[in-house]
Amino acid sequence: MTGRVFVANRGEIAVRIIEACARLGLETVLGVSTADRDTLGARRADRVVVLGGPRPADSYLAQETVVQAALSTGCTAVHPGYGFLSERPSFARLCADNGLTFVGPDPSAMEALGDKLRARELAESLGVPVSPGGTADSLAEVTALAQRIGYPVLIKAAHGGGGRGMKLVDSPAELAAAWAVASSEALAAFGDGTVFLERYVRDAKHVEVQVLGDGHGHRVHLGERECSVQYRYQKVVEEAPCVALPDDARRLLHDSALRIADALDYRSLGTVEFLYDVERGQLSFLEVNPRLQVEHPVTEAVTGVDLVREQLLVALGEPLSFRQDDVHVRGHAIEARVTAQDPAQGLRPSPGPVKRWRPPARGGLRFDSHVVEDYAFPPFYDALMGKLIAFGDDRAQAIDRLGTGLAEFEIAGLPTSKDLLERIVREPAFLTGEVTTHWLTDLLEEAA
């Protein structure tokens, strides 16, 4: 395969994309900020161009600059990774208008999914379970709606996502003010003040389904992941499969995800997120992320499918090389995100010099990272340093390997989340697989 791909991202995912391209015979051009000139990704790419200064708005988010750089270096495709420009329909359109293949879904699918209220209505229309909710214009209608849903309710921004722009309301007295504040915050943060109500499910697991579609009408799911270990909506530990799901709930989950992908004639990788209320045995649709996910390696570990490779191939017009019947989930995989965050300081970002960095190397472990010893971890971007993924025949073996790997991992120079990760994999609630999305936040904030 020949071609040249512009990598419009940084950090560990830039390294991952460069590696996937190289194995397909595709050349890569990496666009970097001045803060990222001397990084592992810059060393691995065939060519590097400096987009702008360290601030994301001046480099990784500068749409025109990225497209100009891709065109001027002779690239024919742009991989946006996750974050940054990956979920911007305007960027996907700009690429298309300039003859560049955007490695992601069609802009129209991104728009439909980027509006959480529209996505929710789509799910509902397809018979996919959603938690009771909706939206209304007048305060009287909103109050009546909240009454029907039952308190506590969650106010969400239609253009938010990933926990951003949410407000929890416990009683009718708080509703009017919260609705007004949420709407003006959403307008300021996302450029659209549309908000909606949903029943708040307190004790739920976060489960999500990996879907993949080509441009030829084929779509498959690659099983589910569980990402309940979160701190303030930031995922910390993820695994595949989710052991708490009964078979009928798992079938409904996979089937629901595929129904949404089918309705959109979805092309590329996508993740359909749900909450699973363990006590009531109820699934409810959350949102769809139309991009590669940080936690994709756990799915790769249990299915044997190289997701980034498949994503590139379908973007370049190839039909999927396998069908649903060919997808088998075997064993168990767990990913721990090692971040430059200080657990002793409420997981405050802790950039600084990485004086010692000795990741474990042993059977059943995979390590995705852009960090090397003596790297100065920059303060401008997200805190992810690396992802340690353990694979085992079953969950117990995967946990055991992850614990051993973390214990052998030597890091010095800056505080990281490593100690917290070691603690999490020893916690009884984690070992029994019963944690829900507020478990880690409770654990850390009770201690504080």
Next chain:
Amino acid sequence: MDLDLEELAAVIELLDKADFTDFRYEKGDLRIAVRRGGPPLADDATPRQVAPARSAVASTPVVPSPQVAPARSAVAPTAPEDGTVLIRSGMLGTFYRSPKPGDPPFVEIGDKVETDSVVGIVEVMKLMNSVAAGVAGEVTAVHAQNGDLVEFDQPLISVRPIA
């Protein structure tokens, strides 16, 4: 073979229409070297060197090259020669040395510039951004060619400040 001035002018006019950066002609004791910007050729610092013609530089086609061979990043920490100031690109884009195709370049080596003198243009997605000298002085080197992709912070022009 001997060239008179008229023939030399004809040669340069021909070159003017060609896409080249370096041209060398040698026959017997006659040597001609013509180049567009960039560092001098290794052995062309001879008394017979023909100075780069203004028009030859100005007429480089103002068309971004669609295919650029992969190479390492062009941004290298260049240590400016003693006493000169590097004018760097404030953005990634296509560099143009003249206001429009066919026009003479904004500046050439030896030209005097003021702080607000325009020394080039960087185009990003059809938006033209002029590059100001930012320093008053004399142009001592031109580091980027017309039509080049220049990166953020890449050195474009050297100026020796005049106190």
